Amino acid sequence: MRNIFTLLIYLSGSSLQAQTSPESFSERVHWYFNLSEYDSVIQYYERTSVNEKDADSLAVALNLIAKCYYYLGQNGVSISTYLKILQNPPRDPAILAKVHCTYSEVLIETAQYELASSQLSHAERILSGIDRSDLVALMLNNRGVLCLRTSRHTEALGHLNSALQMVQANKESESKLLLLILNNMGIVYYDIGKYQDALIVFQNVLTIDSSYHIKKDLAVDYLNIASVYCQLNDKPNGIAFYQKAKQAYVDIKDSAGLSFVLGNLSTIFIEMKKYSLAEESLKEALQIAQRTGDRLGETEWLYSLVMLDYEKGNYSNCFDALEDVARRFLELKNFAQYGQTLIEMAKCKKKLNDYKKSEKLLLLAFENYKSNDLRNELWRAQSNLAEVYELQKRDREADSLFRESIKGIEDSRDDLSTELRTYFMESDRLDAYRSYALFLIRKNKKEQAFDIFEKAKARNLSDILRAGDHMTTSHTSIADSGLLIEYFLQEEQSYAFVKSSKNLKIIPVGKKEIIDRLIIDYLTQIKQKRKDRNSFLKLSNKLYKEVMEPLAEEWKSASHITIIPDGRLFYLPFESLFDGEGFVAEKFEWVYAPSASIALASSVPKSDKNTTDRISVFSPSQIKNSMDHSLRLAELNYAALEVDNIKKIFRDRANICSDNHLTGQAISDSVLASSSIIHFAAHGINNTEKPELSAIVLSEPDDANEGLLTAHEIQKMQLSGKLVVLSACETSVGQLLQGEGMLGLTRAFMIAGASAVVASLWKVYDESTAEFMRTFYEKKVALKLSNSKALQQAKIAMIKNELWNDPAFWAPFVLWGTSN
Structure with a gap:
């Protein structure tokens, strides 16, 4: 997604009016700024002796100059300019409030969140004493962005909704502020996986932008919509809007934007195995880099083209092309990419059975990493060299190198935070463990192979x-x-x-x-x-x-x-x-x-044992679509029956929480401590892009509560030893991460301490789910069965029932964790 404040850059000239030739310093700054000539603003400022006598006019001009520095990526200079304004603040409170607001934008962009919050608090205090709803809306918008950047999505939507209402109520508000707020709302929806809502918002932005016919605005709108369509797995529409963005960037001769679009298109085409179209996009991006003199970009696009050829099996041609790419990276002193290119050259030679040449290239890559202080990359050369040694029947040397490569990865991993470790085993690192495990399997070293393979399985969890x-x-x-x-x-x-x-x-x-x-x-x-x-x-x-x-x-x-x-x-x-x-x-x-x-x-029980004590059931009453426009959830007509069945089975050992005002805090209270089973009969939201935002729908959303219990919140619960049953859709799936497994709700409950989680693999049917859960608990309580045995018996009962014997009804629910 585009930068949070990018739209403000593009919309600066959306409401241009004819101006006469500027006279004063501040007038000329305004003139250049409204034409979106940010470089001209800076050049004029840096070569002009500022003689503006009016402090307010000077503050307005310097504010625009600071914004220009920010738009051009010179954040440090932008911050210095804002500090210069605040050393001699304007007398007009509206101007001062706007300075605080726009200053907060740069601070948010540079992750100085406490300072940004302080600036917005200053603006809020000033605005409480004057009548400027447009500036209040800007302040609320920026607070929304600040919340978004700090993963407080519910608060972000609250601030942005308030800003939107304020702008819509004020007919004199500028359209660019309306578009900015809408754009940020779209980004929040995108961020939390509500792609349909993001699509609606971005389409509205496009409709408004279309009336101004400013192609740089339209290009960004097309990009946003294309990104959403791709998340919805609607690649044809995604490609169509990327093509529109591409044409818009061609029309305005924006090389950077065009290269970005072409890169995204090539990625989609490769995923679809449409290699000829991917090649066309990459070649076009290469031509742009060559035309603009971007040597690094040119080399990177060349590398991508060669690797596309590698996918087709043209190893001899790839090697010759990679030699040129390696030389270019070395001239640019990009030693990390130079080493990776040497490794790819070695892989080509290995495919061509030239093991001696492959060995020489990998030793050269090893020395490159070592001599250029890239020790965390040494494992790449070691692992690949081990594979070559095995092909040369040099098993002892291969085993030694595999061990060294794994040790190098382990040492790098030890230096990372818990959060970063989750994604550490992706791609190449994972391949190193798997290659060593395969080597050990081929040498019939079963125990060692099992242990090495396990080191790269759900390691962080x-x-x-x-x-x-x-x-x-x-x-x-x-x-x-x-x-x-x-x-x-x-x-x-x-x-x-x-x-x-x-x-x-x-x-x-x-x-x-x-x-x-x-x-x-x-x-x-x-x-x-x-x-x-x-x-x-x-x-x-x-x-x-x-x-x-x-x-x-x-x-x-x-x-x-x-x-x-x-x-x-x-x-x-x-x-x-x-x-x-x-x-x-x-x-x-x-x-x-x-x-x-x-x-x-966890030990598997040798005999069935009744661990059933108390059960806490959380199920909202019907959620009305009219009140929950963002989720568009179907009514759970049989959830009430499911809850009633559980209450009949557990009798006085059931604690039922069923209303429209459930919150995560209510679930975290003492009720959890007294229950050995936690049951949710509700809607589930599966967010594959941001699995920490996968959620269970607890209640109707309102201004203070989004009504969701997210995976991020679940992880903080204390559920030691409990069975959690998720009678909801897609609660066993999420983001499948190589080396770590499935990230989502089930994993979150395991982190919270649950000993076992019953969850679903797809969107389940309401009526059959109620029947399945009734049967599961009846078997568990009446026959005093373990979790796994009760689940098995429930499935057998469904299989024998002609009404429910289709696997669509009983197969989605699986047990994660321990059987007891």
């Missing part, structure tokens, strides 16, 4: 939960009747680590590409309650044969299976697979965990 030493996972015991299966999906050959009470085995399973394609087709069918049953069972059995049948010999004596998914397997309810005779839900209890370390940290 495991650290937060203190789930034990990753290096000893292979030696942790497991219950006699239990089986732990951890999947390792790879393009050429996938594996399953199968751990029982007696041993650890590594068994080949289907290829990643085949499994991924089958899961996509399978999920499309299973979610539909009306499907061709024979066609579905055939597909289900096909997937079963890829991921489960190879392990059939291992589970003969098992009654309880713990699944550690990998990749798309996080979306798959294994118990819904058909083995040719029936659904495997009928044969085993199923539990899921993000990693073996987390699963094995």
Whole structure:
């Protein structure tokens, strides 16, 4: 998304009026500024002796000059100019209030949030004594932006809504302020995953901007709308609006904006595997960089083009082109990218079976990182060199280098904050662990392979939960009747680590590409309650044969299976697979965990034990769409029945919280301490872009409460040892992060201490969910079953019921954590 205040830059000239030739210093500054000639403003200011005698006029002019510095990216000079104004403040309170407001914009941009808040407080005090609703609206807008930047989205929307109402009530307000507020509201909606609302707001901004015909404004509007469409997975519309933005930037000859659009288009085309279109976009971006003399940009676009060719398998051509790219990066003294280019050259030679040349290039990359103080990058060369040594049958050297590369990554990780560690194992670093694990599998070192693979599985979550030493996972015991299966999906050959009470085995399973394609087709069918049953069972059995049948010999004596998914397997309810005779839900209890370390940290019970004490149920009464325009939620017609059923089962051990004024604070109170089960019967919101904003809808939103319990808030709760049941849509999914697993509501509850979470993999049906939950609790309470056994029995009961036997009704709910 564009910078929060970018629209103000573009709209400065939206309401131009004819002006006569300026006379005074302040008049000339205004004249240049209204023409959006910010460089001219600065040049005039820096070469002119300021002789403005009126302090107010001087303050107005300097305020515009400070804004120009800010718009041109010279934030330090902008701040100095604001301080100069405040040393000799204007007498007019309205001018002074505006200075405080605009000064806050620069402070927000430079992350000086406390100082920005102070400036806005000064402005608010001044404005309380004068009648300037336009400036009050500007102040509220900036407060909204400040809240947005500090992740206080509910407050941000509150301030922006107040600003919007104020501007709409004042017919004399400038349209640019209205557009600024609307734009910021769109960004908030985008930020919290309400993409439909963001789209509506940005389309309104586009409609207003269209009346002014200012193409630089329209270009940014097109970009915003394109970004939203892409988040909604509507790539055709996303591409269409990127193309409109592209044409607008061509018309106004804005090379930077055009390059940005072309880069986004190439990324979309690559995702769609439309490589020729991606190549066209990259070549056009390259021409712009060449035309404008941007050497670094030119080299980076060349690199992207070559790597696109690499995806096509043209390794010989790639190597020759990469040689030129490497030389360019070295001339630019961009040693990090130079080293990466050497590694890509080595990969080309490895693909061409020239291992000696590949080795030389990787040793050169290693020396480049070492001599240029890029020690945190050494592992890149080491891991790739280890792979080459293995191909040369130099196993001892390969093993040593793999160990060194992993140690280098671990040392870098130790220096990071907990938040940054979540994303640390993405892409190349994860590949280093997986490559070493594959090496160990090929050398039949099962325990070592399992432990190395585990070190890159949900590592940050495991650290937060203190789930034990990753290096000893292979030696942790497991219950006699239990089986732990951890999947390792790879393009050429996938594996399953199968751990029982007696041993650890590594068994080949289907290829990643085949499994991924089958899961996509399978999920499309299973979610539909009306499907061709024979066609579905055939597909289900096909997937079963890829991921489960190879392990059939291992589970003969098992009654309880713990699944550690990998990749798309996080979306798959294994118990819904058909083995040719029936659904495997009928044969085993199923539990899921993000990693073996987390699963094995909790012992699997050897016998069923009734841990049911009290249950707290949180369910809002009907949320009316007329009052909740931003969520557009369907009515939960059977939620009340679900709550009534639970109350009948638990009797006086049920605490029911069902109204339209539930808050996170109410859930955090003492009621949690007295309950062993926490049940939510509500709507769920899945935010794949910002998983910390995934939420459960608790109540009607109002000015003081957005009505959501977010994943970010959930993590702070104290839920030690509790079972959490999320009777809501898509609560088991979120953002799938390689190396860390699924980020979202389920993970948040685990961080809060929940021992187990029952959550859903897709949008569930209201009536069938009420029936499923009734059956689950009846089995758990009446028969005193464990979580996993009660869930299994509930699914079997649904399978045997002709009304509910379709997997769309019973398969979405899975158990994460521990069975007890």
